[in-house]
Amino acid sequence: MDSRTVALMRTTFKAVAAEEGGPERLARSFYAILFTDHPHIRDLFPAALDAQRDRLVKAIGFVIDRLEEPGALLPFLAQLGRDHRKYGVTAEHYAAVGESLQAALRGYAGTELWTDEVERAWRAGIGLIAETMMSAAEQEDTPPYWTGTVVEHRAVLSNLSVVRVRLDQAMRFAPGQYVSVQIPARPRMWRYLSPATPPTADHEVEFHIRAVSGGWVSPAVVGHTRVGDKWLLGAPMGGLGVPRNTRRKLLMVACGTGIAPLRAQLMAMTQRRSNPKVHLFVGGHHPCDLYDLPALNDLALAHKWLTVVPVVESDENPWWHCESGEPEPAYPGLAERRVGQIGKVVAAAGPWPEHDVQIVGSPSMVQTTKFRLMAAGTPAEHIRHDPLF
Numbered sequence: 341m342d343s344r345t346v347a348l349m350r351t352t353f354k355a356v357a358a359e360e361g362g363p364e365r366l367a368r369s370f371y372a373i374l375f376t377d378h379p380h381i382r383d384l385f386p387a388a389l390d391a392q393r394d395r396l397v398k399a400i401g402f403v404i405d406r407l408e409e410p411g412a413l414l415p416f417l418a419q420l421g422r423d424h425r426k427y428g429v430t431a432e433h434y435a436a437v438g439e440s441l442q443a444a445l446r447g448y449a450g451t452e453l454w455t456d457e458v459e460r461a462w463r464a465g466i467g468l469i470a471e472t473m474m475s476a477a478e479q480e481d482t483p484p485y486w487t488g489t490v491v492e493h494r495a496v497l498s499n500l501s502v503v504r505v506r507l508d509q510a511m512r513f514a515p516g517q518y519v520s521v522q523i524p525a526r527p528r529m530w531r532y533l534s535p536a537t538p539p540t541a542d543h544e545v546e547f548h549i550r551a552v553s554g555g556w557v558s559p560a561v562v563g564h565t566r567v568g569d570k571w572l573l574g575a576p577m578g579g580l581g582v583p584r585n586t587r588r589k590l591l592m593v594a595c596g597t598g599i600a601p602l603r604a605q606l607m608a609m610t611q612r613r614s615n616p617k618v619h620l621f622v623g624g625h626h627p628c629d630l631y632d633l634p635a636l637n638d639l640a641l642a643h644k645w646l647t648v649v650p651v652v653e654s655d656e657n658p659w660w661h662c663e664s665g666e667p668e669p670a671y672p673g674l675a676e677r678r679v680g681q682i683g684k685v686v687a688a689a690g691p692w693p694e695h696d697v698q699i700v701g702s703p704s705m706v707q708t709t710k711f712r713l714m715a716a717g718t719p720a721e722h723i724r725h726d727p728l729f
């Protein structure tokens with residue numbers, strides 16, 4: 341895509357999205373136009389669209405920011421196209437979405453900003469995005485989605501569950517990738533989750549899910565998942581991973597369930613003959629939040645290349661945490677627990693100028709940690725994370 345087209349798309353999108361309440365209004369207008377002009381498309385979306393709106397605008401922003409990086413954008417769009425097969429979308433749906441998005445943008449940009457040249461730029465940009473997604477979907481020979489049965493549900497914290505799902509057929513995913521998941525209690529509300537284990541011979545996938553208060557899906561997973569429930573999984577997405585035979589040292593930073601895609605990669609690395617040195621910082625608010633330390637302790641004890649550093653913001657458990665009365669378990673494989681904000685702790689333990697870095701957690705944790713590492717001398721191009729939506 342030429343730089344003039346990119347600049348025109350970026351300027352209009354930023355002008356609309358930067359306004360107070362702009363993203364929300366743009367998304368509302370887009371869905372209103374889409375469902376009025378193409379009412380049959382409404383069935384593809386969940387009844388409640390609030391979370392959907394936020395994600396839509398973030399996803400458009402993510403794509404717009406990468407229009408001049410085809411090496412990163414095209415594989416992302418191809419994955420998105422393969423994932424969208426789960427909705428049964430057709431070329432007609434892509435066209436309807438493209439037209440409605442342009443109509444919504446035109447409405448907010450106004451005649452001064454929305455010139456014929458801007459219109460052509462958006463048409464070309466949306467056409468390229470749709471073409472990339474559709475062509476990746478057409479070339480794919482895997483199922484549009486995978487079906488699986490919950491075989492275990494373990495509450496590891498009051499608001500965090502480990503769920504194991506046995507798929508009816510193999511899914512080839514790379515450890516570190518994520519998949520969209522639909523549970524029976526929340527039809528059409530797909531949410532991304534990261535497998536916490538590499539692919540297994542019996543097609544079992546483990547997920548770690550934290551209940552986000554006020555969320556539509558995660559509290560239902562943690563509160564109501566039963567063995568025997570049928571889950572649907574979309575095609576794998578994301579680019580985190582450690583190439584075989586790499587010599588570059590690794591720094592991994594996770595908060596909460598962010599540990600899932602990192603431990604999947606570490607577990608896969610244990611099957612390799614040699615590995616670079618890996619430093620993993622795993623964080624939580626309180627000591628009781630560090631639910632996966634037993635598994636990480638085992639990994640670190642068995643593999644000298646791995647150093648695991650637990651980090652907490654407060655060294656005390658909160659008053660509402662029910663202590664078992666037992667002393668805290670000792671984890672001889674782990675480094676001493678550090679106290680502080682995880683980005684600060686990791687940056688202070690550096691410098692990490694030569695390391696490949698992966699950060700996984702909430703959007704704010706990822707941004708803050710990335711900022712701290714860059715300020716401490718880690719080049720931005722060494723730092724990877726999943727899209728923040």
Ligand SMILES: Cc1cc2nc3c(=O)[nH]c(=O)nc-3n(C[C@H](O)[C@H](O)[C@H](O)COP(=O)(O)OP(=O)(O)OC[C@H]3O[C@@H](n4cnc5c(N)ncnc54)[C@H](O)[C@@H]3O)c2cc1C
Binds near residue numbers: 531534535552
């Ligand atoms: C690449 C990727 C991988 C992910 N992997 C996992 C995983 O392995 N395990 C897991 O538990 N979650 C994971 N998530 C988050 C998950 O996809 C959902 O966003 C999350 O479970 C909330 O969904 P919900 O339906 O409960 O909340 P929604 O109904 O979607 O949101 C309700 C409200 O909560 C806010 N919100 C959403 N997520 C969070 C959050 N994390 N913290 C604070 N507020 C939030 C929303 O902005 C909204 O205002 C991942 C997300 C991404 C992008």
